[in-house]
Amino acid sequence: MNHQQLPDGYEVLEPFVDFWAVHGTAARDAKRTASSEAQRKGFYQIAKDHVPRALAELDQTPLHQFNEKQTNLMNLLLSFAHVVNAVELLGDGEAKHAKFRAAMPFLRSTADLPA
């Protein structure tokens, strides 16, 4: 059983899809809050080297023409955008920070719009 969820060439990111590749800014913020430090660090360490390549590749296709695999990759990258500060800036402070974030929900974001 090998159900590929990302475009070819991103096998190394497949293990992160189920948890992180979600639609919507608020949902991604909630994933960051729900994640463990190990989950964030693991995702960050593996994904960071692939971000420029993945964006360059996705940029070749208009957003509204993404297939399911491209959409998954996009959502994964968008969740990565939330994880960067948690890992690079906050570190141990992230757990405390997560509590503050719940008080200020995202109500609107361009990333929530259909492309």
Add this chain to the structure above:
Amino acid sequence: MNEHTPVYTSPDEAVAWMGTDPIPAKAYYDPEWFELERQAIFMRTWIEIGHVCELPEPGTWIRRDLEFANASILIVRGKDGQIRAFYNACTHRGTQLVEEESGRGSNFLCPYHFWNFGYDGRLIAAPDFNRFALTKEDCKIPKVSVDTCAGLIFINLDSNPKQTLREHLGSYAEGMETLPVARATHFAEYTYEIDANWKITYDNFQENYHLRHVHGLTGIATVHPDNLYGYPTKYTFDGANRTQEIWSNPEPKITPMQGYNFGLAAKFAQEEGVLTGPHARTYFAIFPSFFIIGTPVQHFSHKVYPISATRSRGVFRVYWIGEDDSASKRYSREYALASIHDIHTEDVNIINRAQKGLLSGAIKNIHFMNMEGLCRHLYLNVVKAIDEWQAEQGKRA
């Protein structure tokens, strides 16, 4: 000998004129004082409530509820393209016309007895209307003054505003028109309600003294030995409004992906023609409780709406020009948004505590040092507005 030339000097003279007096703490929690502010300021000053991109074409409308006025307001773009505002209330027996946040259509149908109002608030049709001793002209919904600057929509609940919006914004109107928000087509939004007086909430964002302490991890890029607190380079004042120029750290400590992500965002800002501009570092504070910051990559506004003496609601918006038209742009915006949200969630957490400590009344005065001069300026203008209002009431009595 190596003389160190500091990269930063604080603009002390610009704020010295306001003095150093302690500030009565009561103004930050007392319900009677709040009632004065409500009547003297909020019920008759221009209040920012949205952006023209929310009314993209004739027939579109938005609803905004203002707790301080117990009012729900409809802001509509008519067939003629004009933006108008009126109360979300039927002139028959007062029923709210709409519950939705926004919509489009050509009229407002009251769900109770089906009075039908046009986009200018006039009664168009009403069933069995000849049983009323009224003309349709009598049944116009009370209007609310509305105007725009830099794409931002302001309303004034005074039935006869003392100033135009332009007069209220004074010399800053022109500068605000140069900001990206004036061309914005999209925005992200996050909001909060908090147990804090509107000035406590708003003041947090008017001073940088707390940056180092409250944003020690998220705001590390702003810290420099010559300006440990990230104080601004300049202050200006015009009437009840004020500005500061945000300092640019020449040697920011940037982490790897933070640097990559902001690099992407800067590239897009360059393409959109907003990376540099006369006010790319200006923070415009518009009385009573709105500010917008010119920074192009996280171009955000904040509006604080009072609810009671010790409760307020804040609305943050990050404005963008154009839709997300590529994966990279969508990604860079998501990062810019999440990053500024990180900082603001830290602010909201500390504001809560700032209010709690005042409630007992044991603290009689609070203190603003010179680099908290914008907070002092707000207080002084609140007092001035209340004095003026009371003088007017005295004359009327």
